[in-house]
Amino acid sequence: MTIEEACFEAISLRDLETMSAAEQDALPFGVVGFGADTIVQRYNATEARMSGLDPSTVLGVPFFDAVAQCMNNFMIAQRFEDEPRIDDIVPYVLTLRMRPTKVRLKLLAEPDMPRRYVLIER
Amino acid sequence: MSEKSSEEQLLEFLYACPVGLIECDLTGDIVMMNPHAMQHLLPLAGQRDAGNLFAALEHHAPELRSLVAAYQPTMGRICDGHRIFVDLGPGRRTQAPRVLACTIVKLGADRLMVTLSEISQQVVQEERLRQADTWFATLLDGVNEYAALAVDRAGVITAANPCFTRQTGFDHVAALGRDLAEVLQSDNTGGDLRLGEQIEIAGRDGWHLQEGWQARANGERYWCQRLVVAQSETDTSPYTGFSVILRDVPRREAAAEDVRRLLTRDHLTGAANRRHFSQAMEREQAHWRELRQSLSLIVLDLDHFKSVNDTYGHPMGDLLLCRVAEVCATLLPPRGIFARLGGEEFGALLPRYDREQALGLAEQMRERIAGILLDTPNGVLTATASLGCATLEEAGGSIDALIKLADERLYAAKQAGRNQVHRLTADAA
Numbered sequence: 001m002t003i004e005e006a007c008f009e010a011i012s013l014r015d016l017e018t019m020s021a022a023e024q025d026a027l028p029f030g031v032v033g034f035g036a037d038t039i040v041q042r043y044n045a046t047e048a049r050m051s052g053l054d055p056s057t058v059l060g061v062p063f064f065d066a067v068a069q070c071m072n073n074f075m076i077a078q079r080f081e082d083e084p085r086i087d088d089i090v091p092y093v094l095t096l097r098m099r100p101t102k103v104r105l106k107l108l109a110e111p112d113m114p115r116r117y118v119l120i121e122r
Numbered sequence: 123m124s125e126k127s128s129e130e131q132l133l134e135f136l137y138a139c140p141v142g143l144i145e146c147d148l149t150g151d152i153v154m155m156n157p158h159a160m161q162h163l164l165p166l167a168g169q170r171d172a173g174n175l176f177a178a179l180e181h182h183a184p185e186l187r188s189l190v191a192a193y194q195p196t197m198g199r200i201c202d203g204h205r206i207f208v209d210l211g212p213g214r215r216t217q218a219p220r221v222l223a224c225t226i227v228k229l230g231a232d233r234l235m236v237t238l239s240e241i242s243q244q245v246v247q248e249e250r251l252r253q254a255d256t257w258f259a260t261l262l263d264g265v266n267e268y269a270a271l272a273v274d275r276a277g278v279i280t281a282a283n284p285c286f287t288r289q290t291g292f293d294h295v296a297a298l299g300r301d302l303a304e305v306l307q308s309d310n311t312g313g314d315l316r317l318g319e320q321i322e323i324a325g326r327d328g329w330h331l332q333e334g335w336q337a338r339a340n341g342e343r344y345w346c347q348r349l350v351v352a353q354s355e356t357d358t359s360p361y362t363g364f365s366v367i368l369r370d371v372p373r374r375e376a377a378a379e380d381v382r383r384l385l386t387r388d389h390l391t392g393a394a395n396r397r398h399f400s401q402a403m404e405r406e407q408a409h410w411r412e413l414r415q416s417l418s419l420i421v422l423d424l425d426h427f428k429s430v431n432d433t434y435g436h437p438m439g440d441l442l443l444c445r446v447a448e449v450c451a452t453l454l455p456p457r458g459i460f461a462r463l464g465g466e467e468f469g470a471l472l473p474r475y476d477r478e479q480a481l482g483l484a485e486q487m488r489e490r491i492a493g494i495l496l497d498t499p500n501g502v503l504t505a506t507a508s509l510g511c512a513t514l515e516e517a518g519g520s521i522d523a524l525i526k527l528a529d530e531r532l533y534a535a536k537q538a539g540r541n542q543v544h545r546l547t548a549d550a551a
Contacts, residue, residue: 052133054126066138070160093164093172098136098154100173 008121009089013108016042016117030120038062038080041115050122052097063118070095071118076105084111094120142238148190148231150176159238162222166208175236182206185396186224193228200226200234205241207404218242253331269368272353273302277321280363289370291339302366307337317348319413321364324350326412336368344370388462390440391447399461399469403521406473410514417514418480420470421528422450422487425506425540427466434498442496442505449490453483469528480511484543492541506541508532 008029016024016031021042024031030047034040040063043055051058053067064072071077071092079086086109094101106119126134136143142159146152152173155163160172167178176187183206193200201224208220221244225237269286273279279302282294290306297305303317315323315332323330329351336346347369352361386398394402403419410417424430424446431439443466450468451460457473470487472480488509496503510531517523535544 051137052130053137054130057126057130057134068157069137069140070157070164072157072161073165075165093160095155095157095160097133098156100152100155100160 008104008106008119011106011119012087013110013113013115013117016108017113017115029122030118032063032068032118032120033115034063034117035114036116038064038077040067042117047120050096050120068094068118071105076107076118079107080109080116083109085109086116096122140239142236144175144234144236144238146175146234146236148234150174150187150190159236162238162240175234179206182208183224186226190226190228190234195228196231197228200228205245218246221245267370271297271302271366271368272363273321273366274363275325275361277302277318279305286368289338289344289368290336315409317350317366319409320348320350323412324352324364325361328352333371347371388447391444391462393447393451393468394459394461396461396463399459399463399471400521402459402471403524406471407514407519407521409473411519415474416476418472418475418477418511419513419524419528420472420480420484420487420509420511421463421525421532422468422470422484422491422507422509423532423536424466424491425508425536427505430503430505434500434503438496438498438503442494442503445494445496446491446505446507449494450487453486453490455483477511477513477516480513481543481545484509484511488541488543508535508540509543510535511543 016033021044024042025045027044027046030050031042031044032040032047033042040058040061043058045055048055048058051067058067061067064077068076071094075090076092079088086107089104089106092103092105094103096103101122104121106117106121108119109116136156139156139158142156142162144152144155144159144163152175163175163178164172166182168181170180171177176190179186183204186201186204189201189204203223203225206222206224208222219242220240221242223239223241227235229235267285267289269289270281270283271279271286272281279297279300282297284294286292286294286297292305306317315330320330320332329349331347331349333345333347335343336348337343349365349367351365351367353363353365354361386394388395406417409415424442427439427442430442443462446468447460447462450470454460454470455472455475458475459471461469461471463469470483472483475483488507491505491507494505510528510533512524512527512531514521514524517527531544535542538544
């Protein structure tokens with residue numbers, strides 16, 4: 001899959017897993033990949049630009065507790081606990097750089113894949 | 123570490139902050155907020171705009187908008203730890219009902235700083251402490267002075283100790299075999315459950331504790347703590363009867379009563395205030411769900427009140443409001459609550475009242491208000507009111523729908539010529 005093909009709607013968890021870090025960085029939307037423990041393993045350059053955070057400070061921290069508390073409710077974080085398989089797009093409001101920002105979130109999880117993803121489109 | 127810019131450090135700090143921080147203007151439009159604030163705000167906003175504080179909280183804390191609007195100084199603390207009770211009903215039993223604390227500080231003519239934090243567990247702890255406190259405080263006073271009774275599943279007394287006689291004046295031997303609810307007439311208690319209702323809840327939850335007025339055999343009343351505990355023979359069998367324990371407790375101290383009055387009463391009229399009324403509605407709604415007894419609401423609005431203020435002056439208008447609250451409060455049934463809901467709008471919440479009873483009471487209120495005569499320097503001042511009634515059954519169990527329905531009927535009474543109680547056409551026929 002080329003980057004041109006990797007549109008927000010169509011991209012799958014498996015597509016993301018086959019991409020290199022540089023390829024993920026080139027995507028036009030934010031990519032955050034994390035384990036079952038919510039520890040961040042992937043944080044692409046687009047997301048770093050939007051949030052104003054350096055990826056090195058985000059990698060290795062629990063995502064919903066330390067970075068994305070605004071998603072730490074039944075609408076997002078709870079779903080990753082309750083649903084082993086998610087492929088859904090939801091409208092949401094984030095606080096990127098502390099400003100309320102309307103976004104679309106894509107939530108991706110599969111039972112046999114160790115990493116889950118939240119994709120953020122402004 | 124040193125590679126990180128100070129802006130990054132600051133952002134990181136704000137992203138991780140476990141308290142909600144919001145900056146907005148006086149209309150509630152949010153300029154900045156941290157993720158923790160959004161964590162709470164977005165689920166409450168529903169379809170409304172999460173980018174405006176008041177819009178997002180309209181459903182759960184409409185008072186914030188008016189608190190801010192009513193605050194005159196250009197700077198200062200508008201509210202401090204103001205509690206937002208997110209869950210109206212008892213909610214899922216596995217979780218504490220969600221409560222947020224909101225502090226608003228005005229920093230300039232059009233600038234507010236707001237904090238939001240969750241205090242659900244703290245509120246649960248307070249409630250437990252309060253219950254334990256009321257119970258154990260009197261344990262120290264006199265450990266033997268409690269009346270203990272056993273009743274069977276039908277409420278018939280199967281055992282009673284001598285203290286029952288000392289406390290209530292009823293003979294504990296003669297009481298055997300009688301229905302406890304008949305012996306203990308506690309119908310005139312304040313906002314409390316009847317014994318039968320307590321037994322029903324104890325049958326389901328295992329126990330129920332409450333405080334309230336209780337009548338002695340000689341008619342005198344005393345402040346009584348009443349604990350009802352379900353009894354069963356074995357751990358697994360269903361309950362076979364109940365233990366009922368009664369304590370005669372001295373009434374709370376006057377100072378505490380003053381504080382309670384301050385928190386629950388409208389400053390001008392002495393009627394219950396909105397907050398107290400809404401808490402009572404929540405409590406009664408929970409009782410309604412548990413016990414399925416009727417619950418009615420009357421809303422009333424004085425007719426042409428603005429012209430009263432214009433013609434006779436605000437002090438006379440205020441006096442009229444006080445008289446209305448006074449005459450209506452005297453008509454209230456034992457568990458009823460009469461509250462000032464707005465400028466010249468009042469509400470009466472009536473547990474165990476069906477629609478017909480509520481309509482009857484509303485008509486009495488209308489008559490009594492129409493009978494008010496106030497001597498003023500500009501002649502005699504009279505008043506009339508329009509009223510609407512609704513029951514929680516009609517509203518499908520929703521408090522919001524109940525208020526809306528009663529308001530619509532109040533409005534219909536106004537449209538139909540004022541000084542009347544709205545009746546459905548079927549009633550009039």
